[in-house]
Amino acid sequence: MRPMASLALSLILLLSACAPKEAKAPETPPSPTLATEVRTVRAQSGILEREVRASATLQAEKDSLVAAGASGRVLRTLPAGTRVQAGEGVVYLDPAPFQEALEAARLNLKQAEANLERARNQLAGNRATLKAQLQAAEAQLQAAKKRYEEGQALLSAGALAPLDLKALEAQYRQAESNYQNALEALSRLERGEDLRLLELQVEAARLQVRQAERNLKENTVRAPFAGEVVEVFVREGEFVGTGNRAFRLATTDRLLAKVYLPPDQASALTPETPFLLRQNEREVRARLLRKTDLPGQTRLVEVVLKPEDTLLPGPAEVRYRVKLAEGFLIPATSLQVQEGETLVYQVKEGKARKTPVRLLAQEGGQAAVEGLDEGAEVIHPVPVGLKDGDPVEVVR
Structure with missing residues (x-):
């Protein structure tokens, strides 16, 4: 068994050595980063800069409620919207009562002057008469005094009755009173008291004439300055009293724009700050005219602008730019x-x-x-x- 195992192992090794080797994949370079x-x-x-927008109110540079200077009935008036010059009449009163009052005052003056002239003419004659009366009264006083003194002497001697002495004393006292009256009349004439009273009456009459002349001028209520009659408060046939308002006059061609801003915003404004007023799709440049130093009850500062072109009285919008940095x-x-x-x-x-x-x-x-x-x-x-x-x- 062992020789067979060795043979199989050798065969496997031989086959592995003869098998073709696989090719190794090449390494790819890193792709560059895209910009x-x-x-x-x-x-x-x-x-x-920052654009600031605020509400403004356009008002007339001059706006006045003109009152009547005298009482009277209205004859005619100019209609509202009429442009007038300074001193031109707007409301006309009936002049007849004023003319009659002036004539009466002139007559009173003539009468007072006549009384004064008559008194002056009588003064010279009265002085001579009063002096003569004083001299006569003084002579009568001396004579009555002498008779009274003589009567006292006769009474002491028993040659004159007491009743007769009483009569002489009464005559003496009467002569003394007459002398004092004559002396007072002459002194009053010399002081000119009666003449001074007449002079005061003349001055009072002249004052009434001047008042009547002034009232005659006041029968026409005139415009104090050039402008436009905005509103008339009286109509023809009505009675207007002294001090009652007659019409309203304004310089509608010279308006001022008033803006109320917080103190910090108002303090940044200068005469060089450009302003733009916008009203009814119309834009007009404006410049700073003045501003209050302290805020009012609303804690806002009143800023007054002067438009460079004509606008209408009423509300408007103001725009301006402030520097931030x-x-x-x-x-x-x-x-x-x-x-x-x-x-x-x-x-x-x-x-x-x-x-x-x-x-x-x-x-x-x-x-x-x-x-x-x-x-x-x-x-x-x-x-x-x-x-x-x-x-x-x-x-x-």
Whole structure:
């Protein structure tokens, strides 16, 4: 049995040696990494602004409720919408009562002047008469005094009855009173009290004449400035009293726009800030005229704008732009945040390179950043999965 096993083993080995060997497959080289197609934008320095919109109210630069200066009945009025010049009449009152009052005041003045003139003419004659009366009263007083003194002496000597002395004393007292009256009349004439009273009456009459003349002028309610009659509050035939409003006048061709903004927004506005007013599909430029220093009860600051063209009174929309930052402007979607760091991908030597940047401001799809060079090629949009160092191909 052993010689047979050895023979079989030798036969198997011989067949294995004679069998053809299989060819070994050649090794394939690794395929090269494909470049990612990207688009880029160039970073350019500029100012990032924000457009602000707010509600505004257009009001007349001058708007006045004109009142009647005198009472009277309305004869006629100008219709609303009429443009008038300063001093032009708008509401006309019946002038007849004012003319009659003026004539009566002039007559009173003439009468007062006549009384004063008559008093002045009488003054010279009265002075001489009063002086003569004073001298006569003084002589009568001296004579009555002398008779009274003589009577006292006769009474002491028993040559005159007491009753007769009483009569002499009464005459003396009467003469003394007459003298005092004459002296007072002359003094009053010299002081000119009666004349001064007549002069005051003349001044009062002149004042009434001036008042009547002024009322006659007030029978026409006039425009205090050039503008448009917006509204008339009285009609023909109606009675209007002194101080009652007659019409409303406004400078509709010179309007002011009032805007109410938070203090932080208002403080950023300057006379160089360009404004745009929009009303009924019409746009007009405007400039800053003034603004209040402190906010009002609404905690807002009143900002007044001056339109450069004509608009209508009423609501409008104001637009203006405020500066947010100055830097390199790129699309906001090109910014990436990785591990708390803001960066962009630039194309350098055919590869994507991460570049850290500092975000200054962002508005309306744009961002202002620092950390780039002028004209740097920033990848936008950023492909998903792009990594630092990946080969890229810029598609123009």
